[in-house]
Amino acid sequence: MPVLTRLIPSPVVVDISRGAMDDLAGLLADQRISASGKLAIAISGGSGATLRTKLEPVLPHADWYPVVDGTIDSAVKLADDIKGRRYDAVVGLGGGKIIDVAKYAAARVGLPMVAVATNLAHDGICSPVATLDNDNGRGSYGVPTPIAMVIDLDVIRDAPLRFVRSGIGDALSNISAIADWELSHEVTGEAVDGLAAAMARTAGESVLRHPGGCGDDEFLTVLAEALVLTGIAMSISGDTRPASGACHEISHAFDLLHPGRSALHGEQVGLGAAFAMYLRGAKEQSGLFADVLRRHGLPVLPEEIGFSAEEFVAAVEYAPQTRPGRFTILEHLNLSTAEIRDAYADYAQTIRS
Numbered sequence: 025m026p027v028l029t030r031l032i033p034s035p036v037v038v039d040i041s042r043g044a045m046d047d048l049a050g051l052l053a054d055q056r057i058s059a060s061g062k063l064a065i066a067i068s069g070g071s072g073a074t075l076r077t078k079l080e081p082v083l084p085h086a087d088w089y090p091v092v093d094g095t096i097d098s099a100v101k102l103a104d105d106i107k108g109r110r111y112d113a114v115v116g117l118g119g120g121k122i123i124d125v126a127k128y129a130a131a132r133v134g135l136p137m138v139a140v141a142t143n144l145a146h147d148g149i150c151s152p153v154a155t156l157d158n159d160n161g162r163g164s165y166g167v168p169t170p171i172a173m174v175i176d177l178d179v180i181r182d183a184p185l186r187f188v189r190s191g192i193g194d195a196l197s198n199i200s201a202i203a204d205w206e207l208s209h210e211v212t213g214e215a216v217d218g219l220a221a222a223m224a225r226t227a228g229e230s231v232l233r234h235p236g237g238c239g240d241d242e243f244l245t246v247l248a249e250a251l252v253l254t255g256i257a258m259s260i261s262g263d264t265r266p267a268s269g270a271c272h273e274i275s276h277a278f279d280l281l282h283p284g285r286s287a288l289h290g291e292q293v294g295l296g297a298a299f300a301m302y303l304r305g306a307k308e309q310s311g312l313f314a315d316v317l318r319r320h321g322l323p324v325l326p327e328e329i330g331f332s333a334e335e336f337v338a339a340v341e342y343a344p345q346t347r348p349g350r351f352t353i354l355e356h357l358n359l360s361t362a363e364i365r366d367a368y369a370d371y372a373q374t375i376r377s
Contacts, residue, residue: 094121150255193294198228204269
């Protein structure tokens with residue numbers, strides 16, 4: 025008898041709406057995640073601390089744990105602090121760093137994790153990966169997918185606009201990442217998970233083709249859904265392949281070569297995706313990427329995030345070293361420094377015209 029279906033790791037509830045955070049206690053009780061309200065809530069010193077004042081009266085049995093940064097040390101400390109306290113779940117309330125710390129800590133102590141995102145800066149909010157800083161730079165750690173995902177559009181509106189823009193760049197980069205995955209399948213025989221690819225590509229296309237902007241609830245909902253779907257696509261594939269290709273290799277190169285100067289993740293991968301599409305000969309689509317990025321106030325040239333053309337060329341040259349074993353358009357073309365410089369000059373001239 026063939027296997028007719030497969031189980032997909034995903035949240036049992038996804039609530040993306042205005043005022044979603046107001047009924048957090050009721051949502052967790054209704055979904056049988058925490059009827060008692062005994063929660064360990066990890067918060068940042070910024071948005072999380074502000075929202076604590078609002079939520080404490082409706083979550084009287086919760087304990088609050090300030091998290092100072094997005095390091096592996098902070099994640100281990102949080103796990104140690106909550107171990108043995110008989111909580112129903114761990115809640116990460118804040119941006120990506122806090123959510124990743126909470127994911128790792130929850131996995132370490134064997135508790136379900138609830139992600140309450142206060143911004144839409146990247147697709148890690150619902151992914152099975154915790155990205156944490158460590159002594160060697162930054163590492164990615166496999167963790168269970170959040171059991172619940174709550175995104176309050178009223179809270180998202182209060183976040184810095186740059187964070188929403190960053191999420192747009194990360195969502196758009198899915199399209200380039202899937203093109204790299206399919207290229208690897210053609211050249212190396214790497215297996216492509218069709219469902220994961222379909223979800224990630226659909227998420228990217230929904231943001232690419234939407235006419236709205238960052239001040240539009242409908243657009244914010246589509247963007248939030250795209251980031252959640254991308255996280256689920258990564259759960260299906262078991263790695264970051266549906267959302268990470270040459271675009272992310274270029275971004276990781278910026279992070280490693282210029283740790284004090286790198287821009288937001290989504291700003292870098294959006295730029296990387298537009299350039300990667302140009303490299304693979306999809307010049308019309310690269311131009312569309314650039315147009316959409318510009319419309320949303322995102323960079324399309326390295327100088328717009330403080331890097332020179334030569335620094336960009338060096339980052340592209342270094343990029344394949346950031347993900348050994350991953351095959352993208354960069355590994356396929358294996359361009360020399362001079363060839364990268366020429367390709368970038370052509371790309372810059374094309375999108376400026």
